[in-house]
Amino acid sequence: MRSSRLLLQRSHALYRRSVNTWSAVGAAFNVQHQRFEHLQKNGLFGVPELSGPAGFQMAQHQALREAEFLVHKACTHPPGAVTVETFDQLSDSLCRVADLADFIKVAHPDAAFREAAERTCVEIGTVVEILNTNVDLCQSLKNLLGNEAVLATLDSDTRRVAELFMFDFEISGIHLDYSKRSKAVALNVKLLDLYHVFLSGSQLPNAIDKQVLPEHIRHCFSIDGNRVQIGGLHADSPNELVREAAYKIFLYPNTSLLLCLDELLACRHELATLVGYESFAHRALKGTMAKTPETVMKFLKLLTEKLSDRTSKDFKMMKEMKKKTHTTNPEVMPWDHAYLSSAIRTEMFNIDPSIYSPYFSLGACMEGLNCLFTQLLGVYFQAEQPKMGELWSEDVRKLAVVHETEGVLGYIYCDFFRRPDKPHQDCHFTIRGGRLRDDGVYQLPVVVLMLSLPPPSGRTPSLLTPSMVENLFHEMGHAMHSMLGRTHYQHVTGTRCSTDFAEVPSILMEYFASDYRVLRQFARHYQTGEPLPENLVSRLCESKRVCSAADTQLQIFYAALDQVYHGKPQYRSTTDILREMQEKFYGLPYVNDTECYRKPLPLKTLSMH
DSSP states (O other): OOHHHHHHHHHHHHHHTTTTTOOOOHHHSOOOOOTTTSSOBBBGGGOOGGSSSSSSHHHHHHHHHHHHHHHHHHHOOOOSHHHHHHHHHHHHHHHHHHHHHHHHOOOOOOHHHHHHHHHHHHHHHHHHHHHHHHHHHHHHHHHHOHHHHHHHTSSSHHHHHHHHHHHHHHHHTTTTTHHHHHHHHHHHHHHHHHHHHHHHTSOOOOOEEEGGSSEEEEEEEEEETTTEESSSSOOOOOHHHHHHHHHHHSSSSOOOOOOOHHHHHHHHHHHHHHHSSSSSSHHHHTTTSOOSHHHHHHHHHHHHHHHHHHHHHHHHHHHHHHHTTSSOOOOOOOHHHHHHHHHHHHHOOOOOOHHHGGOBBHHHHHHHHHHHHHHHEEEEEEOOOOTTTTTTTTOOOEEEEETTTTTTEEEEEEEEEOOOOOOOOOOEEEOOEEEEEETOEEEOOOOEEEEEEOOOBBBBBBOOHHHHHHHHHHHHHHHHHHHHHSOOGGSSSSOOSTTTTHHHHHHHHHHHTTOHHHHTTTTTTTTTTBBBBBBHHHHHHHHTTTTHHHHHHHHHHHHHHHHHHHHSSSSSSSHHHHHHHHHTTTTSOOOTTOTTTTSOOOOOOTTTT
């Protein structure tokens, strides 16, 4: 602990020599990582077995042994609160390994770790599906829920969690005969494999001969010999030809992925009908606030009607802006949406990100979040010194979330900076859920926030654009949801709630990211210490209304496409469905020979989660 304090003091001093004085939290994010090779070797997230890829096999074996014991306990113990607690322990024992592996398989820079984690995900996922069709296990829960006298002794949380576990059994086909239950398990296992293949393939770049591209734009892409690698849409490029080329090449149909998508959708539909649902959409929505696909589509159509006039005005503004760029194609195309929206905002309100970024060093933003949570919740961040081997990348930071009277609430690992082979996505991963253990001690939640921010360089800290700040606050909303839940059962902790409610805390946090009363407490120029002028914040807030209808309409299109793909079979290609949905719900034309599988379909949540 002493060396940890010395580190924070040294980091603090380094930053003070620049301009401002931050707390240890702010300083920890504004300086480059310092290595501590002398620290004792440990495993990932402090799990001793995970000091190497082979450790996943050991962790998996231990989890399965514990699960075997807990299944026996649940099936033999008289019905009562202990039944629900045992089910939750069973879920926790598997999730602690599966959730950790689920993160490592996408985030670890070492392919050996990623592959070992992927194998563990598949193995435990298979066990989960088998358990969700275990008749004896389900019967123990039925004995509880069917006993009114015992139910009367349970608190409302325990009853609700018992009902949720029963719901998991029902959607997995527990009511079927042995043959059909076995088929349901096989379909679920097949879906795990299909989704892995689909997701992995959809994230790979497309490569073409560099001669296909005009010479003057080749430098905008990654070149490997005679091949150009295009791994994204380059939607913010001011060069229309770059945007168009990236869109058409990155989204060019991949035959094997289209076949995988067809098989994935067919398999999901087969599973849903096998267990008694009209479609996979009906099965997936059963446990949400929306309840049915009909309700969802009614909402999407109503929202489209309400936004129609505003959306048309937004696209008209984009068309006028495009004329100013001396384009060869005056029509607004899908690759223009993001760039033209940004250009309009910049022209109307002069909100070039470079004006704002100097005020939003990552350290300043973390300081702001720290102050906000302290003032609102009596909770603060404490920079932790991780043990050697605990992290998967040396630029990850670890925070303890501490309540002023209750102590440590949990831990957040901040994987914020870009690096090769790291997914370009902002997301929150639950590594371990919070729950009250048998010994009365609360199991502290552990989460990871993964962003794609520019790393600090020399004496220049990581500087964020306003959209990056908003994303940081959004993801921190998820993290604090996990920290503050303090539920008795891990099955319902934090973001393990109804899917359509899980975004509420994170969306709420976005409002703080654009409120001057919050920003004035931390947004200061990293060199001069000058506070962010209020008029810049006002302009930023006004600019967010520009093209917001068109932006929303794009999300409606994605949602509608998801619903139709997972509805009753259409007996036509996914490309034809995509074309129809884009023309019906978006407002910009479909481009031939492009696909939407770069927008990953939602993975079926493992029931034990």
